[in-house]
Amino acid sequence: MMTRRLILGTMSLMVVTSACKREEVGHASVPKEAEAAQxxxxxxxxxxxxxxxxxxxxxxxxxxxxxxAGEVAPPPPPDPANTLKWTLxxxxxxxxxxxxxxxxxxPAAPGKIEVSVVMLPGPAGGELANVNRxxxxxxMAPVDEAGLATAGKVIQTKAGKVGVYDMISDGAVKTRxxxxxxxxxxxxxxxxxxxxxxxxxxxxxxxFLKLVESLHFDANGAP
Numbered sequence: 001m002m003t004r005r006l007i008l009g010t011m012s013l014m015v016v017t018s019a020c021k022r023e024e025v026g027h028a029s030v031p032k033e034a035e036a037a038q039x040x041x042x043x044x045x046x047x048x049x050x051x052x053x054x055x056x057x058x059x060x061x062x063x064x065x066x067x068x069a070g071e072v073a074p075p076p077p078p079d080p081a082n083t084l085k086w087t088l089x090x091x092x093x094x095x096x097x098x099x100x101x102x103x104x105x106x107p108a109a110p111g112k113i114e115v116s117v118v119m120l121p122g123p124a125g126g127e128l129a130n131v132n133r134x135x136x137x138x139x140m141a142p143v144d145e146a147g148l149a150t151a152g153k154v155i156q157t158k159a160g161k162v163g164v165y166d167m168i169s170d171g172a173v174k175t176r177x178x179x180x181x182x183x184x185x186x187x188x189x190x191x192x193x194x195x196x197x198x199x200x201x202x203x204x205x206x207x208f209l210k211l212v213e214s215l216h217f218d219a220n221g222a223p
Contacts, residue, residue, distance in 0.1 A: 084117070084159060084182070084190050087214035089207035102190075107207060111200035115208065116193050124189040127181055131165055134179055134193075138169040155209070158216040160184060164209070174198035178205060180212045 084102070088094055091108030105115035124130065131151060132142040143151050152165035162182045169175040178201060180192040194201055194208050 083217070084119070084184075085216050085218070086211050089211055092207065092211075105211075107194070107200070107204040109200040109203040111197050113194065113196035113200035113204060115211075116191075116195075118191040118193070120189050120191070122187060122189065123183065124191075127163055127183070130181060130191070131163075131179075134165065134177055135167055138167050138175055138177060139171065140167060140169070155180075155212055157182075157213055159190075162212055162215065164212060166205075168198055176201040178208055182215065184217075 088105070089108070093106045095104045097103060100118060100120065101116060102119045103117040105117065107113050107115065125133075128143075128145060128148050131148060135142060152163050155162045155164055160182055162180050164178065164180045166178045167176065174197070176196065176198040178194045182190040182192075184190060192208075192212065194204065
């Protein structure tokens with residue numbers, strides 16, 4: 001009887017010991033699994049990238065300082081010695097801007113009318129291309145080199161030869177443009193365009209031509 005009790009006691013002790021060991025192993029494995037999970041977990045994606053940081057392709061992020069997407073740098077201002085000058089007709093006003101649109105002039109005649117002075121570096125496409133562009137804006141057919149010779153006239157100024165073209169639309173409301181183009185010796189191209197309704201431009205035509213004749217590149221009017 002004693003032997004049977006001893007055997008049963010020994011077996012019970014072995015079962016309890018085995019259970020305790022399994023519990024210890026289970027508790028010991030939890031920190032290791034948690035540590036492993038922390039090591040392989042991906043970084044949080046909630047934070048925004050700092051401004052100017054590169055994207056996946058290595059290009060600066062949109063909106064980064066200095067991007068200026070779609071912007072085109074304006075031409076540099078002309079040298080003071082090579083800045084186009086003119087004598088403003090009586091009653092006209094002017095506003096010097098100094099950029100690509102160098103100045104805006106307003107004739108004395110009432111109505112819809114404006115004169116723009118634009119400077120572009122280089123040949124700016126050439127005279128034929130610009131005349132056809134202006135004609136297209138008025139709904140007129142383009143001309144070729146032969147037609148260009150008869151479409152306008154040349155005025156000799158102290159700034160150089162200026163091509164002047166007078167154009168009028170064929171629509172019910174007549175829109176008129178008188179444009180002057182000067183390819184200067186310093187490589188810049190200057191445009192003077194008088195645009196607006198036909199009647200105010202007709203009243204300002206003589207003053208515009210006098211302005212063109214006065215063009216020069218220095219205060220004394222010397223070439």
